Structures are given as structure tokens and as C-alpha cells.
Amino acid sequence: MSSFDISKARSNFPILSTGYIFADNAGGSQVAKEVVDRITDYLLNTNVQLGADYSIAVQSTKRVLVDGPHEAMKLFNAASPDEIVFGSSSTLNLVNLARGLENDIQPGDEFIVTGEHEANVGVWKNLAVRRGAIVKFWKHRQISEENPYAVALRVEDLIPLISSKTRIVAFTACSNILGSIVPVKEVAKAVRTAAKEKGAKKVEISVDCVAYAPHRQIDVQDWDVDFCIFSFYKVYGPHISGLYVRASALQTSVSQIVHHFLKVNTVAYKLQPGGPGYETVYGSTGVVPYLLSLTPANDLKTTFDAISAHDLTLAKPLLEFLTDPVQRERGVRVVGEETASLNRAPTISFVVVGQKSLRSKDIVSFFDQKGGIGIRYGHFYAYTLVESLTPKLDPEDGVVRISLAHYNTVEEVNKIIDVLKEVFA
Ligand SMILES: Cc1ncc(COP(=O)(O)O)c(C=O)c1O
Known part of the structure; x- marks a missing residue:
């Protein structure tokens, strides 16, 4: 496994030198200096309206409409920059x-969704209401006999939901609560095989990679998926999101939602009404160079191999502490997979139940009072998942989530564990 120089990586995030421990990275990461420099450069030197013929406008247009999609395309491994849409979230x-997609959905079509983050769930539920489609749920199953909150998605629970009417399958590549990583390629292949057997005419797969993108490499071509999304603000960039839409879907499934006179029928721009923040699009072009700077190999695969290996060293001590028999006896339950592995991001959630139960809110307050470490609690918009857990939890109190990024260190994890020891005492 490759590795990277963690102090060099940290030097790209000046605030880390304060010693504050950022452990809410699944909420939003810190922004790499390369990204901030590009935002500053854009605003100070090329901040004019796109599309005009004067020289600065030509440069500005290139930065936003050419460089932005071109760099984002690398993060998706898309076949063309024409498959990339930018949006504010x-x-x-x-x-x-x-x-x-509205015009391409028929009454009776079926959408399969999960209970993960509502972004890739609610839109399909709403579209189903508008078009008379039917929504089916791919539910999590318990994966540990001892811990009812150790749950995960399994492909064998998805396949029986496929029918001749299946039209959309929407799931999340990495859970922003459970941290578990869904094997997207395997799932997409199983979906397509089952859909063919059942005689489904057209199935499109939508993958939420928002919690996945900071930890693993996306590959929409290898995965064979139609729609894919992530937010740059979780991947060391600004508040802007990239959406991949496969070229064939753009041509045959998607209607233009931008002004009728714009001739953009075959490119993803047809889904981009109004301009997203120009400086954030240009700022996002700093993400790939930052990621590539982490290892000498200069390729994203090596970078993400190094990040995955480091993720594992961060997750291991925390999960071992939380699942230690002493903590189990105390009532601590990890919500999600309990063991560290490459199939899991270092996004670690837990609850404290039983006779000496603790509210998630109070655990986080303890951290806040001590200061110096940022973590949080709640349902993190994966409301349906948190609501479905049994024994029941109050979804508003939800879980305590500690979410680590590649710039976190094992020393920081040990400091978090020290505070947890005080909380559980
Ligand atoms: C897994 C997941 N999907 C989607 C989103 C929504 O992203 P955005 O805030 O860009 O709308 C989030 C945000 O936390 C997330 O964690």
C-alpha cells in the first residue's frame, strides 16, 4: 500500500497548525490552500461575466466552462467534460x-431507494409522486448478532426488488453515518443482470458519492452507472457540487431545464440553470492538483490507495476502543460495521444505550465544553436510516459521529479516545 507524508499534507491546511482537531469531516472538510489560491485569483483577476469576447472574459469563460468540467471529469473518471454539471449543492x-428526467418517467415505473442521506432519496420520492411511479426501499440488515445497530446494505436484499418495471435504482456509495462502502460495480452489475432477466426496458442507476469521494476513487465508467454526484466541500474544495450524467442518458432520458434558446441539447449544461458561483467552479480545479501532490506517482489511484491505507490506521484504534468488551458492557454500540477494513471509511458513529445510557447531544456537549475537538450528533439527513434502527432511537438525538479525513493523525484519534474515556467513566 502506498503512503503519503502526513505533515506535508497538513501544511496545505493552515488552520491545522492551531492544533484544533477537525473530526466532522463528513460534514465538510477543510479547504486546501491550492483551492483558496484559485478562488482568490479568480476574484481578483478574472471576475467578469462569461461569454463576452474581450480578453478577460475569454479567460474567465475558459476557467469556468472548460477548466471546471475538465478537472471534475477526472474525479468521476467520466468519458467527457460534457457529462459534468455544476450546481451549488x-x-x-x-x-x-x-x-x-420527468418526461421520461411513466406511471407505474418503479424506483428503488435506500434510507441513506435524503439527497438521493427524497428527489426520487417526489418525482414518483409527480409521475405516478412506485417507490421501493432497499433496507439495511443487521450484520452482528450482538449489536442491533451494526447494520449494512447487502446486494442480496436489493435484487428481489428488481422487476420488469424498475426504472431508477438510487443508492449511496458510502454511508455518511455508517461509513460502510457499497461495492458499486458489483451492485450495478447485479442490478443490470436482474433487470435484463426480468425484462426491464430501461434502468438508470444514480449513485451518491458525497461521503465516498474524500476516501475512495470514483470510476463511473468502470462502475457502469448513469448518474453520480459529489460535493467539493467534502473533498477539500469549496461549496459546489459536481453531477455526472452519462452521455447516452443526456441524449435519450434527460430534457433540457435551461432556457429554450440555449442550444445545449447533448451536453450536461442542459441541467445547469443559471450560473453556479464562478469562483467556486474555478476553485474546484485546485482539488485534483492537491490530491496528486500527496504522492510522487502523480495519479489519482495511488493517491486514493494512500488515503485508504491511512483511513484504516485512523479507524482501527477508534473502533477497537468503542467495541472493547468494557465499552460494550457500558452500553456503547457502534452504528454500522464494527471492524475497521478497506470496506469502511473512518466515519464512525455510535450511541450509548442501556441503564447508563447517554444522549448523543450530551456526549457532544462534553466535547464542546472541553474544547479543541469538533464532532457532532444527529441524523445527518439519513433520517430514514436512523428512524429504522431498532431498538428505536430518537432521530433528532440520533448518533454521535466522529468523521476523520486523511489529514487527521493517529495522535488526534488517541486524544479523541481520551475524551471518550472521560465521557464513559
Ligand atoms: C451522503 C451525502 N449525500 C448528500 C449530501 C448532500 O450534499 P449537499 O450538502 O452538497 O447537498 C450529503 C451532505 O452531507 C451527504 O453526506
Whole structure:
């Protein structure tokens, strides 16, 4: 496994030198200096309206309409920059996608969704209401006999849901609560095989990679998926989202939602009404160079191999502490897979139940009072998942989530564990 120089990586995030421990990275990461420099450069030197013929406008247009999609395409491994849409958030990008698909959905079509983050769930539920489609749920199953909150998605629970009417299958590549990684390629292949057997005419697969993108490499071509989304603000970039839409879907499934006189029928721009923040699009072009700078190999695969290996060293001590028999006896239950592995991101959630139960809110307050470490609690918009857990939890109190990024260190994890020891004492 490759590795990277963690102090060099950290030097790209000046605030880390304060010693503050950022452990809410699944909420949003810190922004790499390369990204901030590009935003500053854009605003100070090329901040004019796109599309005009004067020289600065030509440069500005190139930065936003050419460089932006070109760099984002690398993060998706898309075949063409014409398959990339920018939007202010992943939630909004998916709302726009569903609007664009509206004319291609028939009453009785079936959508399969999960209970993960509502961004890739609610839009399909709403589209189903608008078009008379039917929604089916791919539910999590318990994967540990001892811990009812150790749940995960399994492909064998998805396949029986496929029928001749299946039209959309929407799932999340990495859970923003459970941290578990869904084997997207395997799932997409199983879906397509089952759909063919059942005689489904057209199935499109929508993958939410928002919690996945900071930890693993996306490959929409290898995965054979139609729609894919992530938010740059979780991947060391600014508040902007990239949506991938496969070229064939753009041509045959998606209607233009931008002004009728714009001639963009074959490119993803047809799903991009209005301009996203120009400086954020240009700022996002700093993400790939930052990621490539992590290892000498200069390729994203090596970078993500190194990040995955480091993720494992971060997740291991925390999960071992939380699942230690002493903590189990205390009532601590990991919500999600309990063991560290490459199939799991270092996004680690837990609850404290039983006679000495603790509210998630109070655990986080303890951290806040001590200061110096940022973590949080709640349902993190994976409301349906948290609501479905049994024994029941209050979804508003939800889980405590500690979510680590590649710039976190094992020393920081040990400091978090020290505070947890005080909380559980
Ligand atoms: C897994 C997942 N999907 C989607 C989203 C929504 O992203 P955005 O805030 O860009 O709309 C989030 C945000 O936390 C997320 O964690």
C-alpha cells in the first residue's frame, strides 16, 4: 500500500497548525490552500461575466466552462467534460436531474431507494409522486448478532426488488453515518443482470458519492452507472457540487431545464440553470492538483490507495476502543460495521444505550465544553436510516459521529479516545 507524508499534507491546511482537531469531516472538510489560491485569483483577476469576447472574459469563460468540467471529469473518471454539471449543492443538482428526467418517467415505473442521506432519496420520492411511479426501499440488515445497530446494505436484499418495471435504482456509495462502502460495480452489475432477466426496458442507476469521494476513487465508467454526484466541500474544495450524467442518458432520458434558446441539447449544461458561483467552479480545479501532490506517482489511484491505507490506521484504534468488551458492557454500540477494513471509511458513529445510557447531544456537549475537538450528533439527513434502527432511537438525538479525513493523525484519534474515556467513566 502506498503512503503519503502526513505533515506535508497538513501544511496545505493552515488552520491545522492551531492544533484544533477537525473530526466532522463528513460534514465538510477543510479547504486546501491550492483551492483558496484559485478562488482568490479568480476574484481578483478574472471576475467578469462569461461569454463576452474581450480578453478577460475569454479567460474567465475558459476557467469556468472548460477548466471546471475538465478537472471534475477526472474525479468521476467520466468519458467527457460534457457529462459534468455544476450546481451549488448535491441536493440541488439531484433535484435538477429529477426535473430533467420527468418526461421520461411513466406511471407505474418503479424506483428503488435506500434510507441513506435524503439527497438521493427524497428527489426520487417526489418525482414518483409527480409521475405516478412506485417507490421501493432497499433496507439495511443487521450484520452482528450482538449489536442491533451494526447494520449494512447487502446486494442480496436489493435484487428481489428488481422487476420488469424498475426504472431508477438510487443508492449511496458510502454511508455518511455508517461509513460502510457499497461495492458499486458489483451492485450495478447485479442490478443490470436482474433487470435484463426480468425484462426491464430501461434502468438508470444514480449513485451518491458525497461521503465516498474524500476516501475512495470514483470510476463511473468502470462502475457502469448513469448518474453520480459529489460535493467539493467534502473533498477539500469549496461549496459546489459536481453531477455526472452519462452521455447516452443526456441524449435519450434527460430534457433540457435551461432556457429554450440555449442550444445545449447533448451536453450536461442542459441541467445547469443559471450560473453556479464562478469562483467556486474555478476553485474546484485546485482539488485534483492537491490530491496528486500527496504522492510522487502523480495519479489519482495511488493517491486514493494512500488515503485508504491511512483511513484504516485512523479507524482501527477508534473502533477497537468503542467495541472493547468494557465499552460494550457500558452500553456503547457502534452504528454500522464494527471492524475497521478497506470496506469502511473512518466515519464512525455510535450511541450509548442501556441503564447508563447517554444522549448523543450530551456526549457532544462534553466535547464542546472541553474544547479543541469538533464532532457532532444527529441524523445527518439519513433520517430514514436512523428512524429504522431498532431498538428505536430518537432521530433528532440520533448518533454521535466522529468523521476523520486523511489529514487527521493517529495522535488526534488517541486524544479523541481520551475524551471518550472521560465521557464513559
Ligand atoms: C451522503 C451525502 N449525500 C448528500 C449530501 C448532500 O450534499 P449537499 O450538502 O452538497 O447537498 C450529503 C451532505 O452531507 C451527504 O453526506
